[in-house]
Each structure stands twice: as structure tokens, then as C-alpha cells.
Amino acid sequence: MFFRKKQKQVETNDEPSTSSAISLALKAHLGIESSDLIQVVISAKEISISLPIPSTLDEATILEVLQERGLIPSGYQCRVASNIPMFAAKQALVTNVKNIVAVSSGKGGVGKSATAVNLALALTKLGARVGILDADIYGPSVPIMLGTTNASPESNDNKTMQPIHAHGMVSNSIGYLVDNEHASIWRGPMASKALQQLVNETKWPLLDYLIVDMPPGTGDIQLTMAQNIPLTAAVVVTTPQDIALSDAGKGIAMFEKLDIPVVGIVENMSFFECPSCHTQSPIFASGGASKLGSRYKLPVLAEVPINMQIRENADNGHSLFADHSNTHLQDIYLDAARSMAANMVNKIKVSQVAIASGGGIDITRLD
Numbered sequence: 001m002f003f004r005k006k007q008k009q010v011e012t013n014d015e016p017s018t019s020s021a022i023s024l025a026l027k028a029h030l031g032i033e034s035s036d037l038i039q040v041v042i043s044a045k046e047i048s049i050s051l052p053i054p055s056t057l058d059e060a061t062i063l064e065v066l067q068e069r070g071l072i073p074s075g076y077q078c079r080v081a082s083n084i085p086m087f088a089a090k091q092a093l094v095t096n097v098k099n100i101v102a103v104s105s106g107k108g109g110v111g112k113s114a115t116a117v118n119l120a121l122a123l124t125k126l127g128a129r130v131g132i133l134d135a136d137i138y139g140p141s142v143p144i145m146l147g148t149t150n151a152s153p154e155s156n157d158n159k160t161m162q163p164i165h166a167h168g169m170v171s172n173s174i175g176y177l178v179d180n181e182h183a184s185i186w187r188g189p190m191a192s193k194a195l196q197q198l199v200n201e202t203k204w205p206l207l208d209y210l211i212v213d214m215p216p217g218t219g220d221i222q223l224t225m226a227q228n229i230p231l232t233a234a235v236v237v238t239t240p241q242d243i244a245l246s247d248a249g250k251g252i253a254m255f256e257k258l259d260i261p262v263v264g265i266v267e268n269m270s271f272f273e274c275p276s277c278h279t280q281s282p283i284f285a286s287g288g289a290s291k292l293g294s295r296y297k298l299p300v301l302a303e304v305p306i307n308m309q310i311r312e313n314a315d316n317g318h319s320l321f322a323d324h325s326n327t328h329l330q331d332i333y334l335d336a337a338r339s340m341a342a343n344m345v346n347k348i349k350v351s352q353v354a355i356a357s358g359g360g361i362d363i364t365r366l367d
């Protein structure tokens with residue numbers, strides 16, 4: 001959880017603290033282990049902060065945190081920008097795409113696609129440039145969840161496809177291109193080739209994260225697909241009951257075998273909260289993901305309740321973030337997105353990074 005703890009007001013100086021004191025204070029709040037990628041430029045009455053995780057939504061809270069700690073005198077403006085690094089991946093990345101994150105599940109029907117879409121929407125809300133790729137060749141549900149079932153990617157050059165825009169993100173899916181019935185009878189190599197084409201032949205705009213909704217399972221097809229996409233990291237989705245957890249464990253092992261860092265587990269359908277009495281019932285048992293997390297030394301990014309709004313939004317192609325009616329659910333996904341981004345910073349070597357310079361911050365250099 002970020003930014004929630006209130007600190008006691010500390011007496012402030014007239015001058016701001018040094019950049020390194022500010023980065024150190026922010027590091028703890030952001031869940032980042034090193035302050036190296038937090039850049040702070042102090043100028044007259046303004047502090048520009050560049051973070052390696054998406055947090056532009058949190059500008060006011062960051063200012064509050066720094067003022068409460070007496071690191072910035074009142075009267076100073078605080079400008080927060082995110083400059084998401086490109087993390088090291090085993091294969092050459094796709095043009096314009098900084099990082100590709102697989103959302104995967106060992107077992108079908110645990111809410112992997114809903115999690116992928118809501119994580120992508122949360123990252124977008126936090127200010128990141130996000131794309132979503134539906135790799136679930138056998139049951140593409142991203143177009144339904146984004147409300148884009150009638151869309152079809154256009155091509156200006158007969159070689160590449162323009163992705164579909166919706167809810168501030170771009171997407172591509174086999175569901176835009178062929179009937180579900182056709183894709184579902186494809187054999188492994190055909191499905192894998194189709195996925196590679198979707199990744200490489202889409203004209204992605206500059207993206208901080210491309211979220212990939214993987215097909216469920218850990219068989220040969222999933223393994224080949226995970227090998228054929230230049231993945232930077234993976235998130236594993238599970239429900240809390242034993243049968244799903246054992247499959248999720250196989251999923252984690254598959255990514256470990258492929259040397260793709262798993263940056264967290266999302267426990268979906270963790271509990272049902274009665275809307276009138278607020279009692280929480282652990283319908284599919286409880287505590288499973290945290291046990292799995294301890295076994296594999298992985299953080300649990302979120303415990304998402306079973307909630308009708310999640311189902312309705314997903315089925316109707318509406319964004320959970322479209323208005324303020326679901327802020328408690330939005331907060332769960334926003335925290336998960338922040339933790340995922342912070343764990344990428346903590347676990348994966350950076351291959352390209354932005355550096356601060358003179359008045360600006362958004363300059364990229366090769367390490």
C-alpha cells in the first residue's frame with residue numbers, strides 16, 4: 001500500500017532539503033528498494049520529480065508526504081512525472097514497446113482476463129502509456145471487456161495493423177481478426193505463430209507497458225507462447241482454493257524455468273463482501289495466495305473481492321475507472337499496478353533509463 005500512512009507534521013525549513021533526501025523519503029513510500037532511479041531537480045519554488053513507476057495521479061499525495069516530513073517548505077510547487085525505464089528482457093523488444101508483462105493463470109476461469117484489463121486500466125489511470133494484447137487465442141475476451149467487439153484493426157501498408165483505441169489504451173486481439181470458432185480449433189504452432197504476428201505486426205505507439213492476457217494453463221502451447229513473446233515480467237492470477245493454487249504454482253515454475261521474473265500474484269475472488277452488512281465471506285477459502293507468495297518469495301499484489309461491478313463492467317465493456325462509483329475497487333487495482341511497477345524496478349535490471357538534465361527530466365540514454 002502506498003501513500004496511505006499519515007505522518008506527524010514536522011516543522012519545515014525555508015529551503016527544501018537536498019535531492020537525495022527527497023529521493024530517499026520517496027523510495028520508502030513507493031516501495032522501491034533503491035533511490036537511483038528517482039530523479040529530483042530543485043529550482044526556484046519548484047521541485048521536479050521523475051519516478052520510475054507510473055504515479056502522476058499521486059502528485060498531491062507526494063507533495064503532502066514531502067511537506068509532512070519537512071523536506072519541502074510550503075509555497076513550493078511539486079511536479080511529478082513518470083519516466084518508466086526499459087527493463088532488461090531476454091529477447092529484443094518490440095518496436096516502441098518498453099516492457100511486456102504477461103498476465104497468466106495456471107487454471108482457467110480464475111479471472112485472468114478481467115485482472116489483465118483492470119491492471120492495464122489502473123496503469124493508464126496512473127499516467128502510463130499502456131497497450132493490451134489478447135494472447136488468449138482460444139477464448140479472446142479482451143474485446144468484450146473493452147467494448148470493442150465490432151472493431152477491426154486497419155492497415156495503411158498491408159504489412160502492419162493499427163491497434164484499436166479504447167479507454168485511453170490501445171489493444172489488439174485475435175478476436176478482432178477471426179471468428180472465435182476459427183481460432184479455437186488452431187493447433188499449437190498455428191496459435192503461436194498468430195500470436196507472434198499480433199505482437200510484431202501491430203503498429204504500437206510508444207508504450208511503457210504492453211500487458212499480455214495469456215491463454216490459461218501451463219502446457220506446451222503456453223510454454224511456446226511465453227517463449228515466443230519477448231516478455232519482461234509476469235503476473236500470476238489465482239483464486240484462493242487449493243486446486244487453483246497448485247496450478248498457479250506450476251505457472252510460476254514455468255516462468256522461472258524461462259528466466260522471466262514473476263513480479264507478483266493477484267488473488268482474485270478472494271472474498272465476497274455483503275453490500276448491506278459488510279461481512280466478508282471467503283467463498284473460495286482464504287490466505288492461499290499469501291501461502292503461495294511465501295513459498296515462492298513473491299508479493300501478493302492484490303486480494304480482489306468477488307464483486308458484481310467487476311463482472312458487469314467486464315461483460316459490458318465499461319471501464320471500472322470511468323467514474324467515481326467504484327473507488328474501493330479502483331484503489332485495489334491502483335495499488336496492485338503501483339506494486340507491480342515497483343517490483344519491476346526492484347527485481348529487474350534496467351537497460352534504458354531517463355536522466356535528469358538542466359531544466360528538464362525526460363531524456364533517455366542507453367546505460
Ligand SMILES: Nc1ncnc2c1ncn2[C@@H]1O[C@H](COP(=O)(O)OP(=O)(O)OP(=O)(O)O)[C@@H](O)[C@H]1O
Nearest residue numbers: 108109110111112113114216305306307310311314
Ligand atoms: N473479482 C471478480 N468478481 C466478479 N466477477 C469476476 C471477477 N473476476 C472475474 N470475474 C468474471 O468471471 C468471469 C471469468 O473471468 P475471466 O474471463 O477474466 O477469466 P479467465 O481466467 O480469463 O478465463 P479463461 O480461463 O477462460 O481465459 C467473467 O465473466 C468475469 O467478468
